[in-house]
Amino acid sequence: MKNTDNKTHDKIERSIADIDWVSYQKRQFTPSPAAWEDQVLYFLMLDRFSDGKEKSYLDNSGSPVLTGTTPQFQFDRDAYKADRKQWAAQGNRWLGGTLKGLASKIGYLKRLGVSAIWISPVFKQMPKDEYSYHGYAIQNFLDIDPRFGCRQDLQDLVDTAHAQGIYVILDIIFNHSGDVFAYDADRYVTDDGHGGHYMDPRWDNRSYRVKGYRNADGKAEVPFARIDLAVHPEAWPDQAIWPEELQDTDNFTCKGRISNWDYDPEFREGDFITLKDIDHGRHDYNAEGKRIIDNFYPSKALTTFCDIYKFWIAFADIDGYRIDTVKHMEPGATRYFTAVVQEYAQSLGKENFYLIGEITGGREFAFNLMETTGLNAALGIDEIPDKLEYLAKGYRDPQSYFSLFRNSVLVGKGSHTWYGKHIVTLFDDHDQVRKGENKARFCGDTINHGYAHLSAVVALNLTTMGIPCLYYGTEQAFNGAGDNDRYLRECMFGGKFGSLQSTDRHFFNEAHEIYRLIADINQIRKERLALRRGRQYLRQISESGEAGTFGLPHMIGDRILSVVPWSRIFDNHEIVLAVNTDIDKPRTAWVTIDNALHGDKSQFLECIYSTDRVQIGSAIKIEVRNGKAVHLTVPPGGFVIYE
Numbered sequence: 001m002k003n004t005d006n007k008t009h010d011k012i013e014r015s016i017a018d019i020d021w022v023s024y025q026k027r028q029f030t031p032s033p034a035a036w037e038d039q040v041l042y043f044l045m046l047d048r049f050s051d052g053k054e055k056s057y058l059d060n061s062g063s064p065v066l067t068g069t070t071p072q073f074q075f076d077r078d079a080y081k082a083d084r085k086q087w088a089a090q091g092n093r094w095l096g097g098t099l100k101g102l103a104s105k106i107g108y109l110k111r112l113g114v115s116a117i118w119i120s121p122v123f124k125q126m127p128k129d130e131y132s133y134h135g136y137a138i139q140n141f142l143d144i145d146p147r148f149g150c151r152q153d154l155q156d157l158v159d160t161a162h163a164q165g166i167y168v169i170l171d172i173i174f175n176h177s178g179d180v181f182a183y184d185a186d187r188y189v190t191d192d193g194h195g196g197h198y199m200d201p202r203w204d205n206r207s208y209r210v211k212g213y214r215n216a217d218g219k220a221e222v223p224f225a226r227i228d229l230a231v232h233p234e235a236w237p238d239q240a241i242w243p244e245e246l247q248d249t250d251n252f253t254c255k256g257r258i259s260n261w262d263y264d265p266e267f268r269e270g271d272f273i274t275l276k277d278i279d280h281g282r283h284d285y286n287a288e289g290k291r292i293i294d295n296f297y298p299s300k301a302l303t304t305f306c307d308i309y310k311f312w313i314a315f316a317d318i319d320g321y322r323i324d325t326v327k328h329m330e331p332g333a334t335r336y337f338t339a340v341v342q343e344y345a346q347s348l349g350k351e352n353f354y355l356i357g358e359i360t361g362g363r364e365f366a367f368n369l370m371e372t373t374g375l376n377a378a379l380g381i382d383e384i385p386d387k388l389e390y391l392a393k394g395y396r397d398p399q400s401y402f403s404l405f406r407n408s409v410l411v412g413k414g415s416h417t418w419y420g421k422h423i424v425t426l427f428d429d430h431d432q433v434r435k436g437e438n439k440a441r442f443c444g445d446t447i448n449h450g451y452a453h454l455s456a457v458v459a460l461n462l463t464t465m466g467i468p469c470l471y472y473g474t475e476q477a478f479n480g481a482g483d484n485d486r487y488l489r490e491c492m493f494g495g496k497f498g499s500l501q502s503t504d505r506h507f508f509n510e511a512h513e514i515y516r517l518i519a520d521i522n523q524i525r526k527e528r529l530a531l532r533r534g535r536q537y538l539r540q541i542s543e544s545g546e547a548g549t550f551g552l553p554h555m556i557g558d559r560i561l562s563v564v565p566w567s568r569i570f571d572n573h574e575i576v577l578a579v580n581t582d583i584d585k586p587r588t589a590w591v592t593i594d595n596a597l598h599g600d601k602s603q604f605l606e607c608i609y610s611t612d613r614v615q616i617g618s619a620i621k622i623e624v625r626n627g628k629a630v631h632l633t634v635p636p637g638g639f640v641i642y643e
Contacts, residue, residue, distance in 0.1 A: 024314040032352035041469035047133035050101030057508040060107030073505035090496035091486035099153035113522020116167040137178035140242040167319035174305035182220035184209040201256035203270035213240035251301035280333035296332025320354035392457035394581035402538040425466035444481030452583040459639035534568035545590035580634035595627035611638035
């Protein structure tokens with residue numbers, strides 16, 4: 001179903017009551033995938049991905065495009081040409097990526113082996129906010145930001161993706177809105193550093209007075225109440241907050257910004273700096289003062305948000321949501337939202353609509369919150385990206401990474417049943433909270449020679465347990481680094497803020513060696529169920545192969561320079577994989593394999609992939625050592641697969 005008449009603001013619903021549900025639900029909806037652990041996700045920031053003006057790339061059908069204006073980046077002549085200070089200054093503002101631009105690159109993603117794209121928030125931002133390119137400062141939850149395009153563009157994008165077999169996950173927010181109103185604060189004076197002072201409303205468990213909703217220029221001149229358009233016709237579409245159900249003043253907690261991000265209830269009730277916190281409802285409490293999760297009473301705001309995000313499923317045939325800042329919401333609110341949205345998706349034939357929660361913190365907190373709320377998967381568990389990145393670079397013990405997926409005491413289930421389906425794994429992302437003020441993409445770590453280890457970390461991410469997610473630009477070895485999130489958000493289309501400190505050069509290069517490596521691994525992963533759903537075992541190694549010398553690979557001092565092997569086993573089929581954390585020379589080791597699965601008829605394992613292509617197709621003999629073992633070699637900083 002196409003809704004071309006929705007291109008003007010006059011056709012955008014101003015209220016939930018205006019939605020014609022019957023009309024939107026008439027279309028044929030795309031069924032959910034049978035198993036999300038079979039998918040490979042790709043996370044992109046829409047403003048930084050494509051503006052549709054590139055040339056010398058392959059279109060969705062694989063044909064060359066020569067009509068654009070932005071040429072492809074050439075490393076030997078384009079790197080580091082921009083002035084660092086001027087280049088960096090551009091990275092904190094809107095730069096021009098669009099929904100149409102993304103739609104034109106679906107073929108690029110398909111050929112990379114991506115099967116689901118996770119898109120940063122696309123909804124309408126505060127009109128004069130120069131810095132909300134990230135999408136998290138929403139002013140109208142029922143419209144698309146015009147800098148990204150229009151609602152029809154979102155429909156067209158999803159249709160294009162589905163035609164290529166790619167699912168679409170939208171990043172959504174209902175913990176907070178944009179900076180839609182201003183406080184009339186009466187406490188907490190802060191020095192501005194320039195001889196002046198200002199009122200800085202900070203959380204202290206008391207509400208603040210509100211001056212008013214902001215107008216299109218950002219001034220708090222609109223009454224803080226449900227807006228009567230007969231009295232204030234200028235309020236539509238750029239003033240206050242929309243849809244109109246969100247304008248009621250009791251929708252907001254109005255308690256000021258969070259100062260202590262770990263103190264409960266402050267981190268649940270406070271504002272995300274200037275972003276205004278939504279009141280989701282309340283729990284009953286037992287005699288010990290603990291929340292009774294089953295006794296949760298949703299607010300009008302929460303039920304409105306349920307309707308908002310039901311609408312987007314129906315409107316655009318969305319396949320899943322990534323829910324922002326789950327930690328900062330009441331568990332009952334998340335559970336209520338999850339139940340409502342999943343039931344609605346099922347009514348449209350999307351039986352496995354996926355809800356991925358951003359749950360910062362450790363595994364135990366994430367597991368408990370997921371079990372409580374019914375979310376399908378967790379993203380943001382800080383141990384995973386840290387151990388992925390630094391294992392590949394040789395600075396984490398392999399057991400510390402592989403044990404993340406085998407703690408059956410923690411999850412109360414078998415080692416291969418929970419994490420594979422419910423954890424999204426990635427090593428680069430858009431904010432890297434774990435790194436504080438020293439942020440860097442994997443390849444931006446020049447001290448530890450990030451690029452030389454990139455093949456190994458990509459292999460670990462794509463072939464170990466969990467639902468793998470690639471961050472845009474990784475396939476082109478983006479190397480952003482600095483003291484601000486902007487350095488992690490370079491433009492694929494170049495513009496004023498291209499990666500490698502370049503400008504006006506795009507990076508849709510399908511011949512790049514990392515793009516090719518990812519595409520090859522993804523194809524092998526797609527063809528072998530064991531790499532998507534199999535049990536996982538870190539394997540013992542030995543240099544000599546003699547009895548008594550086998551053991552799990554481990555750090556010596558503060559570094560491990562070694563073969564790190566593991567197996568994936570599914571239905572009595574074993575695949576053996578290994579990376580080399582040493583980037584200076586190949587490493588060889590005897591690697592233990594499953595003793596029971598390899599009888600007389602499987603005397604050899606064949607190399608089906610290697611970063612040294614000479615190895616592909618070669619065979620290694622299975623010998624009786626430590627049960628059974630094979631003698632394999634991994635190229636410097638490389639990766640091999642045997643079966």
